[in-house]
Amino acid sequence: MRDSRSNSRDRPRRDNTEEKDVLASWVPRTELGRKVMNGEIKTIDEIFEKGYVIRESEIVDYLVPGIEEKIIQIGGNPGKGGSIRRTPIRFTNRMHKSGRRRAIHALVAVGNGNGIIGIGYATSKDVTSTIANAVKKAKLNVIPIRRGCGSWECQCGLHHSIPFKTESKCGSVHVRLMPAPKGIGLCVAKEAKVLLSLAGVKDAWGNSSGQTKTRLNFIKAIFGSLKNLNKMRVSKDVMKTTGLIEGTIGPVKKDVKEE
Helix, strand or coil: CCCCCCCECCCCCCCCCHHHHHHHCCEEEEEHHHHHHCCCCCCHHHHHHHHHHCCCHHHHHHHCCCEEEEECCCEECCCCHHHHEEEEEEEEEEEEEEECCCCCEEEEEECCCEEEEEEEEEEEECCCHHHHHHHHHHHCCCCEEEEECCCCCCCCCCCCCCCEEEEECCCCCCEEEEECCCCCECCCCCHHHHHHHHHHCCCCCEEECCCCHHHHHHHHHHCCCCHHHCCCCCCCCHHHHHEEEEECCCCCCCCCCCC
8 A cells, every 4th residue: 555754643632621521511412312421321332233323422522531533634735846745734715706715624533442433524614613523523423343363374363453355445546455464563554554543453454546645535445444344244153263353342351262
């Protein structure tokens, strides 16, 4: 997979006291939010298993404390020698009869490093509200990720990689992710490293084709390939062989091979 020179920026994380104040003042507006507040639903995995739709970002903050937020650099300014200097925010202008109007675009990825990931894309007129809306949409779009060890070279039965090969396409960008043995690391582009590390994947191979400089389509294709892992039907034998797990893993749970 192509590697670019751009880096993602971590969004300044709020203090624990500030997060507690936000959750303390949270008044649920949906039935799912009220169930979470009353303690009927204690983990985010229960939401995925029962097929509920998350319509309040505070639900994710409540069930997944300390979720990490990272801004993906989708903007760019011309540099020396025809290169592009990447920026976290993309600006677009359009002419109107009242004058020139500017729009600001932002793309944010969130994850807990333990099987949960989401992306959000937002457009607004100022930077602060754009990033805040992107973070909110990313939390509303969180999904569980399947992990395991599908590499024939390793076959350890742990969940350090992905269980099998997956691919997805967005626009002209085609992305393919493959399981890797333990210790290889993330041999993918920097954009894919951000999403895989947020999802809790430590080892993976990947390649891509198409116009990967279009960052928005590139990130969507990577996210789509991770999402497609959940659409494959897997037998019990394959689950035991690959050590497949889905979603978060607590410290008490053991690996499939040990059970």
